[in-house]
Amino acid sequence: MTSVKASDNEIILIGKVLNNTNEPLKKRFRALFTLRNLGGKQSIEEINSCFKDESELLKHECAYVLGQMQDELAIDYLIKILEDESQQPIVRHEAGEALGALGDDRVMPILEKYSTCSISEIAETCYLAIKRIRWLKESKEEVSENPYKSVDPAPPSAEKNIEKLTTTMLNEKEDLFERYRALFALRNIGTTEAVLSLSKGLFVGSPLFRHEIAYVLGQMQHEAAIPSLEESLRDPLENCMVRHESAEALGSIGLSKCNNVLKEFLQDKARVVKESCEVALDMSDYNSSGEFQYANALLST
Ligand SMILES: [Fe+2]
Ligand SMILES: [Fe+2]
Ligand SMILES: [Fe+2]
Missing domain, CATH: 1.25.10.10 (Leucine-rich Repeat Variant)
Known part of the structure; x- marks a missing residue:
């Protein structure tokens, strides 16, 4: 950095x-x-x-x-x-x-x-x-470094098998910490298959678990996650914390089809969702321009 x-x-x-x-x-x-x-x-x-x-x-x-x-x-x-x-x-x-x-x-x-x-x-x-x-x-x-440099709520599991990780992650009887460890291991694997496995997690488990799935899908910025993230944002019955994270994830993927969905929710009834779409659209603009230009711009005004 x-x-x-x-x-x-x-x-x-x-x-x-x-x-x-x-x-x-x-x-x-x-x-x-x-x-x-x-x-x-x-x-x-x-x-x-x-x-x-x-x-x-x-x-x-x-x-x-x-x-x-x-x-x-x-x-x-x-x-x-x-x-x-x-x-x-x-x-x-x-x-x-x-x-x-x-x-x-x-x-x-x-x-x-x-x-x-x-x-x-x-x-x-x-x-x-x-x-x-x-x-x-x-x-x-030490928690192993992850490709996204974030400090995560759980260290990744040492398991590398996508199928086994998916089973653990989706098992609602499994301990939440172990499910999170599987989730972060899948994120670190980072393949399309891992993205599709993680996407399944957007529709099971507690709101906290689902929002974390949306968060990592945003980090991964992988196109394969778009349909699930869109479904999550569009669901009026979904918890707002989850919809917020799905909106931001679509913003970090940043393709025009993501932005079009976000624009639809700029007037959402839930303030946290509405504001997430606003900020997500801004992120998607600035992803291409380089983060530190902002620091510099703010410091020079
Ligand atoms: Fe959170
Ligand atoms: Fe978080
Ligand atoms: Fe959040």
Whole structure:
């Protein structure tokens, strides 16, 4: 990754864009990604200020980014969000996941507490985070690097057989952590066959599980996933967290047939879906133009 250096004053200026409700959402997202890449205490504080916003989409992305930055300075902020019942479930879920991504076992008691939360997305996320932190400790293994450089909620399974991985991933009686491990192993395999197997997962299991499938299909940016992602976005009865992730995945695939579907949902009744389509269409524009142009543009204004 290219690294861009910025002074605290410049970071504060980017934070102003992130926290300005009059700015278009896509510009605020770009500011968030810039802060993520710059890192450090000031960036974390600017991101934390955004949790008072009204957009659950933007706030959940803030929580996600704080986990990906891998800086323990974010831990206390993330605990507050996980505990805050006035925050939407998708935001609290992402805060729980970020705590798992940071991998610090001091947060175990709080994760234990929320692993029995009545909101299933939050409970399952905390369960996975506990399992991940224990795995890091017990296996003494480093999580192998994945082609997407993301810090994932579970390490990939060592199994390489697509059929076996698919069976485990789709088996609703199997432990959720093991199903996630199979899911990430399939993603890392990355072939069309793996994409088609993963696509089946979009229609089984809990909303959390389905949204993770959509998320990895977005990372893979493979055309073979389009029909399933489209079906998921089009289903009015599907959970909005899943539809949101399917929309963003279509945006990262970025072909014109994906964009046409996204345009249809720009006025969706669910705000998180509507905003996802807006941001997804912007992503698909900028995928071709190179990420750091945004960092540079923001720093030069
Ligand atoms: Fe999520
Ligand atoms: Fe996530
Ligand atoms: Fe998301």
